Amino acid sequence: MTVVPRLRVTGHYAGAVSRAAGAALDVAIVLGSFTAGVAGLDLLARVVVGASLANDPAGPVSSIALAIWAFLYMYISLAIAGRTPGKGLVGLRVVAADGSTLPGRKALVRTLAFPLSAVIAGLGFAGIVLQREHRAMHDLIAGTAVVYDWGGRVAELPGPLSEFLARRAGAEYTAKPPRV
Template identity: 60%
Template sequence: MADAHAEGRGLFHRITGGVTERVVGVIDPDIVLEQVDVNAVLDRIDADALLSRVDMNALLARVDVNALLDRIEPDDLLDRVDPDRLLARVDVGALLARVDPNELMARVDVAALLARVDPNELMARVDPDALIGRVDMNALLDRVDLNALLAKVDIEALLADVDLEALVRRSGVPELVAESTNQLAGSALDLVRRQLVALDVVIDRILNRLMRRDPDAQPVGPPLLQVAPAVEPAVARRGGARLSVSGHYAGPVTRGVAAAADVAIITTSYTLGIAGLAFLSGIFFGSSLDDLSGRGPLAVATLAVWAWFYSFGSHAVAGRTLGKGIVGIRVVGADGSPLSVRQAFVRTLVFPLSALLFGLGFLMILVQREHRALHDLIAGTSSVYDWGERAAEMPGPLSAFLARQSA
């Protein structure tokens, strides 16, 4: 009985299997799937229960990851990702807590990384002002232990690589010191010059009174050197500035001090020169120069020749000797034109004439309206105040006094 029942079931399965194969062969699966509501089917599936029955390890072991990645288009995938939502779901603290920075940096080739970075391009994209503006410098310095920082600095090694000489030159300190020294020396020299000018002016006004001359009618300088006053009389009256005397005829006191300075320079340079020649003559020739270093006629004649060349050469080249340059006067033509070589030669040649007859030629500087000596009249020259790049000035009180007298 059981065998008959089993045989019946087998026959039924064979019949239904054959029918199913014929139906599947005839029916189009696409037509069937179109009639299926996939969403309704998925709604009836318990995804959690389904996944709990899946062996993920076995599943992943059968997946070819490389082939899978080859079939994925990264750009399309990233376009569909919302970075904000993704980052919102990431616990950054927990993520960083699981990262070992030391191990991470150990695996990074810093040199290779920096070699791929263009510093210029990186700095071009950085706004230093904005970056520094965001830094609280006070808070930063408060957190820095300057003593500990300086203790770690090898000052000697640091200075060993510094070219201090070049650093000083680039800082302009030598020029600053030189300029300050020059200004200090120039200020002291100008102070002395102003006092000499003041004495000239006072003596000139006294002599004009004695000779009953109108001070305002006297010529102040050669025509070519006459310019408008550097300071308005009203300003000088208030004591706010000094009157300029650049290009005015030099007075007797200034010219006398210049002559005394030149005499000292001539005698000193002659003495040193003769001493040097005597020393060299004794070494190379075994003889001395007693005739030149004594007070004999030869010594006097040699000194006179040296004085003549000193005066002529200085006037021909610069229009002034060293002594005149110190007190701030210059020799020019009678009309104010630059001194020519011919005028310098004639002036030096006839200079001794002013010393004749008890120095009457020099006394003409006091009484002559243009303060010209005899040798100036013969050579057609005159001496004027000239302090180079700076204006020749009278002292402030004297400037204010003269301004009030002319008001």
Template identity: 65%
Template sequence: MAGTGGEGRGLFHRITGGVTERVVDLVDPDIVLDQVDVDALVARIDADALLARIDMNALLARVDLNALLDRVEMDPLLDRVDPDRLLARVDVAALVSRIDPDELMSRLDPNALLDRVDMNALLARVDMNSLLDHVDMNTLLDHVDLNALLAKVDVEALLAPVDLEALVRRSGVPELVAESTNQLAGSAIDLVRRQLVALDVVIDRIVSRLLRRDPDTQPVGPPLLLVTEPAPAAGPRLTVSGHYAGPVTRAAAAALDVAIITTSYTLGIAGLGFLAGVFLGTTFDDLNDNGPIAVGALAVWAFLYSFGSHAVAGRTLGKGIVGLRVVGRDGSPLSVRRAFVRTLAFPLSALVFGIGYLMVLVQREHRALHDLIAGTASVYDWGERSAEIPGPLSAFLARQSG
């Protein structure tokens, strides 16, 4: 019976299976689905119960995320995202609290980040004044190692594009140095000049006493110079600008001129001899010895030096160094005619043991013989600075006058 029953059920299954297959083959699924009320079907499904029975881990384990993302079109998806609503729902505090800064910085490539930064645009948006207002410069400088900073500075490269010459010119350093040098040199020269003037005053006082003259009644200078000379400023030194020059200063000027004439003559003859030897094959031996030709050439050079200097500037180089100037007897500028006559008459002062020069000691206006012949006089003239007597002697003269 059992075997009969088993055979019967097997036969039944075969028959029903065949019929089912036949029916499925004959049934059109589309027609069947058209007859199904999907809404009513879905309404009868208990979604919570359905999801409760789904093993999400097993489901996600079977999902190929890469394949899924490959099939997602991101642009339309992002277009449908409302960033404001999305950010409004983000708990920033909770998000930041879950960030590990160390791990984040370790995964950050600063070089790549900086490559993507537009520094010009970034700096354009920075308010430098506001930024500097917040900087504590003292604290900042306390943290700066100046030695290390300067050690890394390439001074040569830093100064390479700098026009130092133009910078120095604009700073006024050359003018300052020149002015300081001129003042220093002028002060040193003026110191020597004051000592010469002091000797002139002392000798003049001694000669006046020997000749029984009152020093306060002696003429001090040409009338025109005394009228035009401004009153000296109050100070420790008396001014003698425009006053007749004394014997010591004039002797110093003459000594300097003699040295300048002989030195320049010697150098000139040596230079001419060298050039003549190179180009002409001869020498100026006659001008190098002590014969008449050499003496005559030296005298001509001395005449040209003295006449040219007085005619052009009213003084020679030696007179300019000690601070003297030759003027007309009344103080007018020296004319060319007077300069010529004075130069011609100059040797006459050397006759008869130099009595013409010694007249400077005893003559009231300290004029030598050649000054009397040419109608000239030598006066103190230090250019833009006032000719002065040293302070102690000035004080002594002031007490004597008082």
């Protein structure tokens, strides 16, 4: 019986689905933390000075504050850890295009260029699906890439998927039995 080793995905370019999942988690975290922070500040303002923060009828102050919060969330997370909390939950890391650790300057450029990917109906994100390295416009501008990285643990594909891919490639694998 031929044993097919599990294929490793750590260090490979992240695909569209995992990047979208990380982005959705980041949006939920940004909106949830912003909402909780504003509610807390509103409560504090009502208790201390008797005024509410909810008197911003058009919402420009809230919109600017949310944009600043989202910028700080993304930039600080990338500059310190090379990943946002949402990316970390799905096992993604942002690295320099050559695979080295993300420097703070590239994190800043990537964060500032991110809105450009959303301009013109999100066409800047098309590279994630169309390009071999799955890099969006903001990745190309900043010289970054998003890869799978689960930290100290090696990320492996499930055994049946590894076997399927081996059959599709027509490869004959012989290896030691999987660890139990």
